[in-house]
Amino acid sequence: MLFITPTDYKNYHKFATNSERKISNEGIKRFSKIILPKNSILVTCIGSDMGKVVMNNTEAITNQQINSIIPNPLKANNDFLYYSMVGIYPTLRLFGGDGTAVPILNKGDFENLTIALPPLKTQEKIAQILSSFDDKIVLLHKQNKTLESIAQTLFRHHFIENAKEDWEEKVITDLFEVKDGTHDSPKQKEFGKKLITSKHILKNKLDFDNAYFISKEDFEKINKRSKVEQGDILFSMIGTIGLTYLEQSNTINYAIKNIGLFKTSQNKKFMYFVYLWLNSTFGIKFIHENRGGSTQEYVTLNNLRSIVFNIPDDENFNLFNQQVKPMFDKIYHNSQQIQNLESLRDIILKKIFE
The missing domain is CATH 3.90.220.20 (DNA methylase specificity domains)
Structure with a gap:
C-alpha cells in the first residue's frame, strides 16, 4: 500500500499513483483505521510545498504533513472537490503564512475552510470540463515517457550492447x-x-x-x-x-x-x-x-x-542521432502542449473558484 509524503508530490500530476515508501501487510493491519479510500483529496500542510493537492487512485496512508478529505458522495463530487482545493491555493498559502519560518496549515484552520458547493449535477459538469484537460495532460506525459524509453533502448543498443573495444x-x-x-x-x-x-x-x-x-x-x-x-x-x-x-x-x-x-x-x-x-x-x-x-x-x-x-565512429553516431532526434522533437512539442493546456485549465479554474 502507498505511504504518501510531501516528497512524493514532485512525481504527481493530478493523481498519486506511486510512493517512494510502502506500507507492509503488518502495517496495514496496524493502521487500518487511517487508511484513505480511493479518490480522497490530499493536501500538503507544511513547508515550501504547502498547499499542493492530489487525489489517490488507490487506497493509501499519508504521514502527518498531509491533510486529507474524504468526500461525502451525497454532497460533493470527488473531482470537483479536488479542483476546488486547487483553486483556493492562494488561500491555503495565506493561512500557512502566519509569520513562522516554516509555512504550516494546522488541522484546525484546515477543517474551518469553506468552499462553495453547487448542486451535484453542476459539480459533475464543471469537474468533467476540467478533467478533460488533465486527461489530455496525463496522456501526453505517458507518451513522453514512452518516447524517452524507446530512445534509451536505442542508446543501449548502440553504445552498450554493441560497444567495440577500439572505440x-x-x-x-x-x-x-x-x-x-x-x-x-x-x-x-x-x-x-x-x-x-x-x-x-x-x-x-x-x-x-x-x-x-x-x-x-x-x-x-x-x-x-x-x-x-x-x-x-x-x-x-x-x-x-x-x-x-x-x-x-x-x-x-x-x-x-x-x-x-x-x-x-x-x-x-x-x-x-x-x-x-x-x-x-x-x-x-x-x-x-x-x-x-x-x-x-x-x-x-x-x-x-x-x-x-x-x-564510436561517426557513421554509428550519426545513425543514432537520426533515430532519436524525432523522439526528442516530439517530447519537446508535447511538453509545450502540456504547458498550454495547464495554462488554459488554470485560467478556467480561476474564473470558477475565485
Missing part, C-alpha cells in the same frame, strides 16, 4: 565545457528573471512557479559565468542528485544556482548521447561512485568534468 576514450571536457551555476544567493525581487535551482528540475520541464525572481543585474552577472543556451543539459548536483533537463527552447530567461551545466550546445552532436548517458546505467553508476555528503548528498564540478565516454 576512442574521450574526457567530457575535450568535447564541450562543463560548468555550474552561481554559488551565491541573489536577493529575491518582486519581478525580474527566474533563478532555477536543483529542486526546480522536473521531468521534461522546469518548475518556474516555485522559483523566485532576481534582479537584471544578478541575472547578467550569473550568466557571465554559466549562461544556459539551447541544446544545453542541466544536472542537479545537490540534494536529489542526477535529475536532468535538456533545454530545447531558444527563449531562455532564467539563471541557475548550484546546478551542473553541460554545454552540449557547443557540440550538439553529443546532446542526445549525453542526456541519455546521464539517465542510463552509466549515469546511475557514476552518481553512486561519486556522491558525497551525509545529511545532503552532492557531486562536485570536478566529478562532472571527470566523466569519460567511449566514442
Whole structure:
C-alpha cells in the first residue's frame, strides 16, 4: 500500500499513483483505521510545498504533513472537490503564512475552510470540463515517457550492447565545457528573471512557479559565468542528485544556482548521447561512485568534468542521432502542449473558484 509524503508530490500530476515508501501487510493491519479510500483529496500542510493537492487512485496512508478529505458522495463530487482545493491555493498559502519560518496549515484552520458547493449535477459538469484537460495532460506525459524509453533502448543498443573495444576514450571536457551555476544567493525581487535551482528540475520541464525572481543585474552577472543556451543539459548536483533537463527552447530567461551545466550546445552532436548517458546505467553508476555528503548528498564540478565516454565512429553516431532526434522533437512539442493546456485549465479554474 502507498505511504504518501510531501516528497512524493514532485512525481504527481493530478493523481498519486506511486510512493517512494510502502506500507507492509503488518502495517496495514496496524493502521487500518487511517487508511484513505480511493479518490480522497490530499493536501500538503507544511513547508515550501504547502498547499499542493492530489487525489489517490488507490487506497493509501499519508504521514502527518498531509491533510486529507474524504468526500461525502451525497454532497460533493470527488473531482470537483479536488479542483476546488486547487483553486483556493492562494488561500491555503495565506493561512500557512502566519509569520513562522516554516509555512504550516494546522488541522484546525484546515477543517474551518469553506468552499462553495453547487448542486451535484453542476459539480459533475464543471469537474468533467476540467478533467478533460488533465486527461489530455496525463496522456501526453505517458507518451513522453514512452518516447524517452524507446530512445534509451536505442542508446543501449548502440553504445552498450554493441560497444567495440577500439572505440576512442574521450574526457567530457575535450568535447564541450562543463560548468555550474552561481554559488551565491541573489536577493529575491518582486519581478525580474527566474533563478532555477536543483529542486526546480522536473521531468521534461522546469518548475518556474516555485522559483523566485532576481534582479537584471544578478541575472547578467550569473550568466557571465554559466549562461544556459539551447541544446544545453542541466544536472542537479545537490540534494536529489542526477535529475536532468535538456533545454530545447531558444527563449531562455532564467539563471541557475548550484546546478551542473553541460554545454552540449557547443557540440550538439553529443546532446542526445549525453542526456541519455546521464539517465542510463552509466549515469546511475557514476552518481553512486561519486556522491558525497551525509545529511545532503552532492557531486562536485570536478566529478562532472571527470566523466569519460567511449566514442564510436561517426557513421554509428550519426545513425543514432537520426533515430532519436524525432523522439526528442516530439517530447519537446508535447511538453509545450502540456504547458498550454495547464495554462488554459488554470485560467478556467480561476474564473470558477475565485
